[in-house]
Amino acid sequence: xxxxxxxxxxxxxxxxxxxxxxxxxxxxxxxxxxxxxxxxxxxxxxxxxxxxxxxxxxxxxxxxxxxxxxxxxxxxxxxxxxxxxxxxxxxxxxxxxxxxxxxxxxxxxxxxxxxxxxxxxxxxxxxxxxxxxxxxxxxxxxxxxxxxxxxxxxxxxxxxxxxxxxxxxxxxxxxxxxxxxxxxxxxxxxxxxxxxxxxxxxxxxxxxxxxxxxxxxxxxxxxxxxxxxxxxxxxxxxxxxxxxxxxxxxxxxxxxxxxxxxxxxxxxxxxxxxxxxxxxxxxxxxxxxxxxxxxxxxxxxxxxxxxxxxxxxxxxxxxxxxxxxxxxxxxxxxxxxxxxxxxxxxxxxxxxxxxxxxxxxxxxxxxxxxxxxxxxxxxxxxxxxxxxxxxxxxxxxxxxxxxxxxxxxxxxx
Numbered sequence: 001x002x003x004x005x006x007x008x009x010x011x012x013x014x015x016x017x018x019x020x021x022x023x024x025x026x027x028x029x030x031x032x033x034x035x036x037x038x039x040x041x042x043x044x045x046x047x048x049x050x051x052x053x054x055x056x057x058x059x060x061x062x063x064x065x066x067x068x069x070x071x072x073x074x075x076x077x078x079x080x081x082x083x084x085x086x087x088x089x090x091x092x093x094x095x096x097x098x099x100x101x102x103x104x105x106x107x108x109x110x111x112x113x114x115x116x117x118x119x120x121x122x123x124x125x126x127x128x129x130x131x132x133x134x135x136x137x138x139x140x141x142x143x144x145x146x147x148x149x150x151x152x153x154x155x156x157x158x159x160x161x162x163x164x165x166x167x168x169x170x171x172x173x174x175x176x177x178x179x180x181x182x183x184x185x186x187x188x189x190x191x192x193x194x195x196x197x198x199x200x201x202x203x204x205x206x207x208x209x210x211x212x213x214x215x216x217x218x219x220x221x222x223x224x225x226x227x228x229x230x231x232x233x234x235x236x237x238x239x240x241x242x243x244x245x246x247x248x249x250x251x252x253x254x255x256x257x258x259x260x261x262x263x264x265x266x267x268x269x270x271x272x273x274x275x276x277x278x279x280x281x282x283x284x285x286x287x288x289x290x291x292x293x294x295x296x297x298x299x300x301x302x303x304x305x306x307x308x309x310x311x312x313x314x315x316x317x318x319x320x321x322x323x324x325x326x327x328x329x330x331x332x333x334x335x336x337x338x339x340x341x342x343x344x345x346x347x348x349x350x351x352x353x354x355x356x357x358x359x360x361x362x363x364x365x366x367x368x369x370x371x372x373x374x375x376x377x378x379x380x381x382x383x384x385x386x387x388x389x390x391x392x393x394x395x396x397x398x399x400x401x402x403x404x405x406x407x408x409x410x411x412x413x
Contacts, residue, residue: 014097014302015309018267021274022281026089029282033082037075040064085286092285095293101302106143108151111162112192116170117185119162119192122151126158128197129409130190132209132216135181135318136269137311139165141206141392145303147296148393150402157406162193164209168312174261177317179339182215190216190223200225200351202409206392207231207364208322211332214372215339217349228354228405231388233364235333235371236326242365247275248327255320263313270309276363304393333371346375354408356382356391356401363388380408 016022039045040060048056063071111121120139131151133139142163143151151161164186169176176184193201202225205213210232217227236242251272255264274281284305291298314322321331331337337344346353353376357369366383373379384391384400391401 014306015270016093016274016281016285016305017270017309021271022093025274025278026086026282029279030082030086030089034075034079037063037078041071085282088286088289089282092287092289096285096288096302096305099293099298099302101299103140103145103303103306106140108143108163112189114185114188115172116167117173117189118165118167119189120165122155122161122163124155124158124160126155126160127409128160128162128193128201129154130193130201130203131161131163132186132203132205132213133164133166134207134209135166135212136208136314138307139163141307141389144307144393145300148300148303148397150392150397153398153402154406157410159406159409162189164189166312169263169315173315174263175317176315178212178215178321178337179341181318182212182339183219186212186216187220190220194223202226202228204228204405205230205232207388208233214332214346214349215337215344217351217353218342218344218346219340219348221348221350224349224351226352226354226409227349228356228409229369229372230356230401231358231361231364231369231391232355232372233326233332233368235368236330237333240365240368242327242368245327247272248323252320252323252328255316255323258316261316263315264319265313266311269311269314273308273363300393304389308389333368346372347377349376350378352378352380354380354382354405356384356405358384358386358388358391360386360390361388382408 040056040063044053044057044060063074066074106120108120108122110118112119122143131142133141142161143149146152151163154161166185167173172184173181190201190203200223203213203216205211205228207230210229211234213227213229214232214234217224233242251264251268254268258264284301288298288301291301321337325331325337329336332344335343335345355370355373355376357364357366359366361369370381373381382404384397386394386396386400391397
C-alpha cells in the first residue's frame with residue numbers, strides 16, 4: 001500500500017455472522033411457536049419474559065374461553081404465521097447474500113501507518129479533525145457510502161477529516177491492552193494531526209473509540225481543542241441495563257481457552273452482539289425480503305449489514321479488560337481503569353467535551369454515556385434522537401448528529 005491512494009471496497013464477507021447461530025435461532029423460534037402457544041392452555045408460567053406476562057395472561061384467558069374447534073384453528077393460524085416468518089427470514093438472507101451492491105472505493109489517502117493501524121486523510125484545506133471509531137467494527141461507519149458519510153459531511157463543512165483504521169491485530173497489536181492502543185497508536189496519530197494543523201485539533205470518538213479518546217484526552221489534553229464522544233460507554237454499574245452484561249462472562253471464560261496470543265475471534269464478538277437481541281436478525285431480514293432491491297433503502301441495508309458483519313478479532317488483553325474490567329468490575333465508572341500507568345480521570349480533560357448519547361440506544365444505555373458528564377470540567381450533552389448506529393448513518397443522521405456536531409466544533413452550537 002502506498003501513500004498515493006488506497007482501496008476501501010467492501011470485503012467479500014457478508015453475514016449474518018455466525019450464520020449457523022442465526023439459522024438455529026430462526027429454526028428454534030419458529031418451529032417451537034405452536035408448542036409455545038399450546039402452553040397457554042395450561043396457564044402462564046415463569047418462562048415468559050416479564051414484559052410480556054400481562055399480554056400473555058390476557059391471551060391465555062381468550063384461549064381458555066374458546067371451544068375446541070376454535071382453539072385448534074387458533075393454533076393452526078399461529079403455526080402458519082410462524083412458518084411464514086421463517087420463510088421470509090430465509091428469503092431475506094438469500095436476497096442479501098446475492099445483492100450486487102459493493103462499497104465504492106474511497107478517495108481517502110494513507111497519511112500515517114503504525115503496525116497494522118492506519119490514519120486515513122480525506123483531504124481538504126480546513127481544520128483537521130481526528131475521528132476514532134470503535135475497535136470492534138470496521139472504521140468506515142464514519143464513511144459508509146455516499147450520502148451516509150459523516151466524514152464527507154464534515155469535509156463539506158470545512159474540516160479535513162483524519163480517520164483511524166484499526167485494522168486487524170498484527171504481531172504488535174496482538175499483545176496490546178487498551179493502554180497500548182491509546183499510547184502507541186492514538187497518541188502518535190493525534191500528534192501527527194496536530195502537527196499538520198499547527199496546534200490542538202478537535203477529536204471525535206464513537207462507542208468504544210469514544211471511551212478510548214477520554215483516556216487520550218487525559219494524557220494529551222493540550223493537543224485537543226474539543227472532544228466529541230458519541231454513544232461512548234462509561235459507567236457499567238449493575239443498576240444500568242447494559243444488554244451485553246449476560247453474555248460478557250461467557251465470552252470472558254472463553255478467553256482462557258484460546259491458545260497462545262490468539263485474539264478473540266470475530267464470530268465470538270458477533271455472538272456477543274446477537275445475544276443482546278436474539279430476534280433482531282429475524283426482524284431485519286424479514287423486512288429486507290419485502291424491500292425493492294433496487295432502492296437506496298435496500299442498498300443501505302446491504303451496506304450496513306456488511307459493515308456490521310465485517311469486523312476484526314479483538315486483542316485478548318483488550319477483550320479481557322472490556323468483558324471483565326468494564327462489564328463486570330466497572331473500572332471506568334469507579335475510576336479504576338488505567339492508561340499509561342494512571343487512572344483515567346475525565347476531569348483531566350481541559351477542553352470542551354460534547355457527549356452525544358441517544359435515548360433509544362440498545363447497546364449503550366444513555367445513563368452510562370451521560371455519567372461521565374459529572375466528572376467533566378466543560379461538558380455538553382446531546383440526544384441525537386436515533387439509535388446506536390442510526391445516529392451515525394440513518395435517515396436522520398445529518399439533522400440529528402452531523403449538523404449539531406459540526407456547529408459545536410465550529411463554536412456555533
